[in-house]
Amino acid sequence: MRKVIDWLENRTGIETLIRDFLYEDIPDSSGWHQVLGSMALFSFLVQVVTGILLAFNYAPTPGEAYNSLKYIVTELTAGSLIRGLHHWGASMMIVIVVCHMIQVFIYGAYKKPREATWMVGVILLLVTLAFGLTGYLLPWDNRAYWGTVVTTQIMGQAPIAGPYLQRLLGGATGVGVVTFARFYAMHVLLLPPLTMLLIGFHVYLVRKHGVAPAVVETEPRKKFFPEQVFKDTVAVFIGFILLFVLAVAAKVPLESLADPTDTTYIPRPEWYFLFLFQTLKFLPGALEVVGSTILPGLAILALFCAPFIDRGPMLKIRQRTVAIGIVVLAALGWSGLTAAAYITTPKNLAIAGGEGVAGWQKLTPPELAGLGYYRQEKCVACHLTGGKSGIGPSLTKSPDEHRSAAWLIPFFKQPAKVIPGSSMPSVTLSSSQLNSLAAFVVKLTADDESALMSTPDFVTDGAMLYQAQHCNACHQINGAGTKLGPPLNGVSGHHDRAWLEKHFRDPQSTSPGTVMPAYKFSDKEMDAICRYLLALPK
Amino acid sequence: MSADRNTGPELPESRRRFYLSFIYGIGAVITGALTIPAFVYLFFPPKTQKSGDWVDATDLSKLTDNTPEEVVFRRNRVDGWKVTSEKATAWVVKKGADQVIAFSPQCTHLGCAYHWDDGTHTFICPCHTSAFAMDGKVLSGPAPRPLDRFEVKIDNGKVQLGPLERHA
Numbered sequence: 054m055r056k057v058i059d060w061l062e063n064r065t066g067i068e069t070l071i072r073d074f075l076y077e078d079i080p081d082s083s084g085w086h087q088v089l090g091s092m093a094l095f096s097f098l099v100q101v102v103t104g105i106l107l108a109f110n111y112a113p114t115p116g117e118a119y120n121s122l123k124y125i126v127t128e129l130t131a132g133s134l135i136r137g138l139h140h141w142g143a144s145m146m147i148v149i150v151v152c153h154m155i156q157v158f159i160y161g162a163y164k165k166p167r168e169a170t171w172m173v174g175v176i177l178l179l180v181t182l183a184f185g186l187t188g189y190l191l192p193w194d195n196r197a198y199w200g201t202v203v204t205t206q207i208m209g210q211a212p213i214a215g216p217y218l219q220r221l222l223g224g225a226t227g228v229g230v231v232t233f234a235r236f237y238a239m240h241v242l243l244l245p246p247l248t249m250l251l252i253g254f255h256v257y258l259v260r261k262h263g264v265a266p267a268v269v270e271t272e273p274r275k276k277f278f279p280e281q282v283f284k285d286t287v288a289v290f291i292g293f294i295l296l297f298v299l300a301v302a303a304k305v306p307l308e309s310l311a312d313p314t315d316t317t318y319i320p321r322p323e324w325y326f327l328f329l330f331q332t333l334k335f336l337p338g339a340l341e342v343v344g345s346t347i348l349p350g351l352a353i354l355a356l357f358c359a360p361f362i363d364r365g366p367m368l369k370i371r372q373r374t375v376a377i378g379i380v381v382l383a384a385l386g387w388s389g390l391t392a393a394a395y396i397t398t399p400k401n402l403a404i405a406g407g408e409g410v411a412g413w414q415k416l417t418p419p420e421l422a423g424l425g426y427y428r429q430e431k432c433v434a435c436h437l438t439g440g441k442s443g444i445g446p447s448l449t450k451s452p453d454e455h456r457s458a459a460w461l462i463p464f465f466k467q468p469a470k471v472i473p474g475s476s477m478p479s480v481t482l483s484s485s486q487l488n489s490l491a492a493f494v495v496k497l498t499a500d501d502e503s504a505l506m507s508t509p510d511f512v513t514d515g516a517m518l519y520q521a522q523h524c525n526a527c528h529q530i531n532g533a534g535t536k537l538g539p540p541l542n543g544v545s546g547h548h549d550r551a552w553l554e555k556h557f558r559d560p561q562s563t564s565p566g567t568v569m570p571a572y573k574f575s576d577k578e579m580d581a582i583c584r585y586l587l588a589l590p591k
Numbered sequence: 592m593s594a595d596r597n598t599g600p601e602l603p604e605s606r607r608r609f610y611l612s613f614i615y616g617i618g619a620v621i622t623g624a625l626t627i628p629a630f631v632y633l634f635f636p637p638k639t640q641k642s643g644d645w646v647d648a649t650d651l652s653k654l655t656d657n658t659p660e661e662v663v664f665r666r667n668r669v670d671g672w673k674v675t676s677e678k679a680t681a682w683v684v685k686k687g688a689d690q691v692i693a694f695s696p697q698c699t700h701l702g703c704a705y706h707w708d709d710g711t712h713t714f715i716c717p718c719h720t721s722a723f724a725m726d727g728k729v730l731s732g733p734a735p736r737p738l739d740r741f742e743v744k745i746d747n748g749k750v751q752l753g754p755l756e757r758h759a
Binding site for chain 2: 102110121123127128129130132134135276280283287297546549563
């Protein structure tokens with residue numbers, strides 16, 4: 054071993070290089086507050102490793118991107134763990150980078166001669182945010198698509214540079230294949246090497262000027278290795294455990310495939326951009342551009358120039374009240390805006406694509422069709438939900454309080470005959486439709502109600518069509534129907550939208566010999582039934 | 592010589608040793624926690640292995656006894672996150688009224704497409720001159736094992752092919 058090392062040392066000088074790097078003198082005052090830089094570097098490395106692994110099974114074009122990511126998280130062992138590490142690692146990296154900056158800012162460690170180190174650091178912060186922004190689009194689900202629509206629109210508002218920036222990001226004619234290609238290229242080709250260069254330069258500058266000493270520094274100086282490296286390792290390990298637990302325990306959402314026609318979707322940026330999102334709510338009309346681009350631009354400029362604004366001599370940390378005040382104010386403002394954004398943005402009704410079961414996914418097609426009729430007949434006009442009574446009684450009841458379907462159906466037909474004096478108009482639907490409606494109404498419980506009421510329209514439309522065409526005569530969903538044909542739960546795992554459409558139009562072309570008849574659906578019907586079927590749980 | 596310079600004088604040896612083992616130990620733990628999932632992710636097969644559906648390859652009536660026939664049919668292939676419908680071929684040999692053998696159309700040596708040679712009554716691979724008998728056995732050449740076969744069943748006069756069974 055020693056021989057190999059000596060040979061390497063003689064030919065390359067690598068041992069001396071590593072030794073010189075590790076046995077750097079650092080001030081006696083250094084310690085736990087300086088672990089954040091190493092943590093930031095580590096979290097970048099985790100992103101590199103997990104990012105490369107994801108790219109091994111990822112198809113970087115819209116649509117395919119979604120399918121391949123779904124394949125990664127559902128079909129591949131440890132796939133969802135690796136995606137989890139990459140997703141949460143991104144958030145973690147931003148947290149660490151910001152904490153690193155706050156520490157340097159409070160200590161005033163950016164002062165002469167370390168201005169350049171700080172400025173490179175500010176650029177690294179921007180690069181980190183650019184990673185988050187471009188990576189957000191890559192899953193190509195509804196969240197990614199709509200979030201990016203808003204982002205590219207905001208960029209377009211920037212004075213002078215706006216239209217160019219938008220063109221550069223491929224967002225000039227809306228978010229589409231060009232935007233996707235640009236975001237992907239930036240995320241995996243431009244930003245990683247740029248980050249590595251900047252990190253290299255940043256670390257070089259730290260070494261050139263040495264770690265910033267305290268105002269009153271006691272001798273002797275310490276070595277970076279192993280004492281400080283030990284502290285860095287402890288911190289890195291804690292961070293890594295936290296990240297790993299998050300990746301295992303907190304499922305990363307993969308919503309349904311990006312749908313530009315989905316008008317119900319409420320876009321929301323990633324949490325670290327929420328404060329900006331919220332700022333825009335306070336600035337109407339012409340002032341919006343101030344909040345979306347001018348203010349953030351000025352803030353970054355101020356950050357960049359901090360070493361030139363604060364030129365006084367080094368102070369003890371207790372005396373740096375202004376710096377601490379700025380950090381506290383910024384933190385308060387940031388958390389206030391973020392919290393407000395969380396509270397005021399309505400919860401999304403969108404359904405989870407792979408993981409997590411939306412309320413409606415537990416229902417059978419007749420029950421969902423019943424919900425469709427419930428909406429179609431405007432039952433909600435009189436029967437308020439949420440346990441409140443409107444003109445009619447609340448229909449939210451515990452399962453054993455509910456009337457039976459056998460009571461409900463004749464009641465729907467002629468309400469006044471079953472309850473004399475009832476002012477409810479009769480429901481003019483066919484018997485099988487009334488069956489569905491009754492099947493749904495008995496499912497309304499306090500626990501499920503809000504989840505059920507937020508069922509997307511394509512689901513109820515699809516289920517109504519499914520019932521009307523008697524698909525249940527051969528197929529089974531959530532245990533309802535027969536198994537003459539294949540059960541349809543989890544059909545998205547076997548077939549895609551194009552296959553389904555072809556299958557409906559000409560079953561023999563996709564499944565030779567099948568007894569399934571051909572269906573002539575309108576485009577709208579085809580859309581509803583395909584989306585409904587593809588969103589079915591496993 | 593550098594060792595003396597590098598050990599901080601104020602750092603007791605036992606503490607230094609503790610630091611070193613902690614750093615290397617945690618380094619190994621983190622490396623393991625990343626490489627094991629990476630290995631599993633890259634090398635384990637996808638979770639749902641779809642057993643190939645049975646597909647109609649040809650009609651029994653179109654085959655003559657002991658005359659290998661190349662048949663073309665369509666089958667679905669699971670390819671990562673996609674299911675592709677693709678053209679596939681097989682060499683089928685009818686053996687009596689109700690027995691049909693179907694060979695995968697690739698030579699077991701390096702996957703070249705072979706063909707039936709009427710003159711020599713053998714399957715011949717053009718790449719490295721492997722030759723197989725009508726029952727798939729290797730007659731000559733570098734092929735390591737007999738031709739691979741599809742599972743076959745005959746249903747209503749149709750020859751249906753199932754998944755490949757690798758010949759031992």
